[in-house]
Amino acid sequence: MIGVLVVDDQSMVREGFAALLAAQPDVEVLGTAGDGRAAVEEVRRLAAAGRVPDVVLMDVRMPRLDGIEATRLLLADPGAPPPRVLVLTTFDLDDHVYAALRAGASGFLLKHAPAAELLHAVRVVATGEALLAPEVTRRLIARYLETGPARAEDGERPARLAALTPREVEVLRLVARGLSNREVAEELVVVEQTAKTHVSRVLTKLGLRDRVQAVVLAYEMGLVRPGG
Structure with missing residues (x-):
């Protein structure tokens, strides 16, 4: 089973993703969080119980702590094996995508992607691979590296x-x-x-x-x- 934590500040989006994932025979939704700080706390709580999520589905723009900083904290936490982070973004030209990759995210996906693409992405990232297959990923990486740090x-x-x-x-x-x-x-x-x-x-x-x-x-x- 692939353990997933769903993180998004919009409750309808969060619950929709959770329901879609929970309906899959090989996926278990371990919890949800409404912002980056809650996500970090939830992963630590799950780790203490011996159940680190395999994948954290992470929104970018959230209150209190955004998805980029939350990703950075999760992957730098020495207290538990880090989860894989799949970043969700609303815009295909989100200014934070490059920063998310730099923070250690295993890939990213547009929120309006088809359900089948989301499920595929979660499964790919859970195996330890990076999500590089979709054309949009390659295009966005190229665009942001073109305008990103020298x-x-x-x-x-x-x-x-x-x-x-x-x-x-x-x-x-x-x-x-x-x-x-x-x-x-x-x-x-x-x-x-x-x-x-x-x-x-x-x-x-x-x-x-x-x-x-x-x-x-x-x-x-x-x-x-x-x-x-």
């Missing part, structure tokens, strides 16, 4: 990427383009398990938690460019 200059790249082999650098480029392990394997003409191993080594060597962080780093290092 990327490192060319001379700075070796310091961060020196630990990677040429093949691993190529794997990082492919991951940054939003390719799945299967698609990476096809590009490199290797079996999927080999591609998966390469991706895992890249994440480990760079000290990254998941593919979303790899995408952000690749863009910041100038390894790939928005739209390129």
Whole structure:
């Protein structure tokens, strides 16, 4: 069962998501919260009871504590294994999306996405993967990295990427383009398990938690460019 905490300041939205998820045979809604501070407190309460949520469905714009800061606190909390955070946003050009990725979110989804897409997103994130498959995710990452914090200059790249082999650098480029392990394997003409191993080594060597962080780093290092 996938344990989910639903966080949104609008009660109808919160209850709607909770009802949709609770109706799935492989999902258990562990609780809900109306703002970021309540979300952090609820995750800590659940952790104390031995039930850390697998996924926190996190709204961005909320009172008391927004979803970005709540995500940052949850993922930095040394008291329990961190949940995966799937950020929900109302606007496809929300100024906070890039910050949410930087805070360690495993992906994000537009609130008006179809129910099937939401369910798919929760299941993908619960497995430990980043939600990079939908075209909107790749587009938004590109847009925000284009206008977000300045990327490192060319001379700075070796310091961060020196630990990677040429093949691993190529794997990082492919991951940054939003390719799945299967698609990476096809590009490199290797079996999927080999591609998966390469991706895992890249994440480990760079000290990254998941593919979303790899995408952000690749863009910041100038390894790939928005739209390129």
